[in-house]
Amino acid sequence: MIPFVDLKAQYHSIKEEVDAAVLKTLESCAFTLGPEVADFEKLFAAYCNNTHAMGVNNGTSALHLALLAAGVGPGDEVITVPHTFVASAASIYYTGAKIVLCDIDPATYTMDPAALEAAITPRTKAIIPVHLYGQMADMDPIMKIAEKHGLVVLEDAAQAHGAEYNGRRAGSVGHLAGFSFYPGKNLGAAGEGGAVVTSSDEYARRVKMLRDWGAERKYEHVLKGYNMRLEGMQGAVLKVKMKYIEQWTEMRRAAAKRYDDMFAGTGVQTPKQMENRRHVYHLYVIRTPERARWQEELTKKGIQTGIHYPYPVHLLPAYEDLGYKEGQFPHSEKAGKEVLSLPMYPELTGDMQAEVAEAVTALQKSLVHS
Structure with missing residues (x-):
């Protein structure tokens, strides 16, 4: 049998390091966020050639919270593509905004910039180009279109850890990016995980609050937030995997x-x-x-x-x-x-x-x- 993906092979190649990291987290009892997550966030932000990375509980939450941080909500429209995992669209639905679709370039399976421009209306607030299968979308024309119309660009980079476009890393071209660390991804957790990446201090501040009940400090709820924090155990595993x-x-x-x-x-x-x-x-x-x-x-x-x-x-x-x-x-x-x-x-x-x-x-x- 030739498996489609072999997670055991990767685990056994770094077993001692992963096991030690997990045991360290168990001993520390820092099970939600904590120092291992903070260390991983710094490593991952740097890997994406960006400033901030905020760990969340999965890639769908990353897209959802990124949209909310950018102010997307009811009455807005967000454009993405039909050929993608359903999470790209679901994240828009969760904000109360309207999902608008545009077709792909058949050569790359990613957003066709010409189709994107034709889909823009006065209600369009954001664009989610999906970097599919490991290749980034055609970002220069997408960013030009976004700038022309004053739109936010959120990269769906769930399948694109380390991918590049004209020398720029996935997660460093749009205003925000959402990553998934589902186990089968190029960088996979030992369970669920995700991250929002951005260069904006304000977007980062809002995502940090939104993932943790909207609070800047305990019990001081500034925003209507969610329980979408990255677990300490996943941060520890991902921190090990960043070396590889x-x-x-x-x-x-x-x-x-x-x-x-x-x-x-x-x-x-x-x-x-x-x-x-x-x-x-x-x-x-x-x-x-x-x-x-x-x-x-x-x-x-x-x-x-x-x-x-x-x-x-x-x-x-x-x-x-x-x-x-x-x-x-x-x-x-x-x-x-x-x-x-x-x-x-x-x-x-x-x-x-x-x-x-x-x-x-x-x-x-x-x-x-x-």
């Missing part, structure tokens, strides 16, 4: 290069890394019009795969009330029917990839000759 994030990123990129080389000349539609971007390959996503059959055949051969994501937001039953219809976002809809994620993680070996590539290439040949 770049090593693991380069291992992912090397694995992606091996896949690219193995699929060269086969006709398999592989990910496209744009010249001005550093792709960190949270996922290695190919495309095929016969995805169901391919996934079934690969499963039979002991190769696990994933689909990210089969249903665009506007076609989900939960978001029917947005009023969009099938056909309005053709690139997102087509991607949803064709994308297939192959095994991808730092410890993936060349032999394992060769087995995957051989099976996928055989399926591609059968598709061509059918």
Whole structure:
């Protein structure tokens, strides 16, 4: 069996350090926020080439609180893309603002700046470009459009730890960014976790209050806040993993290069890394019009795969009330029917990839000759 992701392999590679960090937290009894979280926040802010990082309980909360810190609320509109995990849209819904969608660039699966500009109305308050699969959205035109219309840009960087655009790190280009540390992410906690990153002292102050019941000091509730703090145990684990994030990123990129080389000349539609971007390959996503059959055949051969994501937001039953219809976002809809994620993680070996590539290439040949 070739797993889609192997969390045990990573844990065993740093087991002694992680176990020691967890035991230290247990001994300290600093279970919520605390010194380990504070240390991690400093490391992660620096890694993102930014000023502030505020740990929260998950990536969805990061997006939600970032929007609230930026003043988004009822009567406002926030634009994002349909081809994403539902959290990108849900975070907007939680603020009471209206979700507005625009289509993706089919080459990168990220926000199409031309479609973005067409979606702006007088009520638009913010934009959430999603850095999908490990590659950042086309941020320069997005930021220019935002500046032209006076809009806040919140990077959904849940899949983009360490990704770069024109030499700038994910989390340092927009006004705010939201990260996830879900276990399977490039930087994963031992459970749930997330962070908001920003260069704004005021946004940082508001997020710190919002994650902790809206209080600047205990029992002094300045804002209507939430219980969304990062646990001390997760801060301790993430602090250890910060030592290895770049090593693991380069291992992912090397694995992606091996896949690219193995699929060269086969006709398999592989990910496209744009010249001005550093792709960190949270996922290695190919495309095929016969995805169901391919996934079934690969499963039979002991190769696990994933689909990210089969249903665009506007076609989900939960978001029917947005009023969009099938056909309005053709690139997102087509991607949803064709994308297939192959095994991808730092410890993936060349032999394992060769087995995957051989099976996928055989399926591609059968598709061509059918």
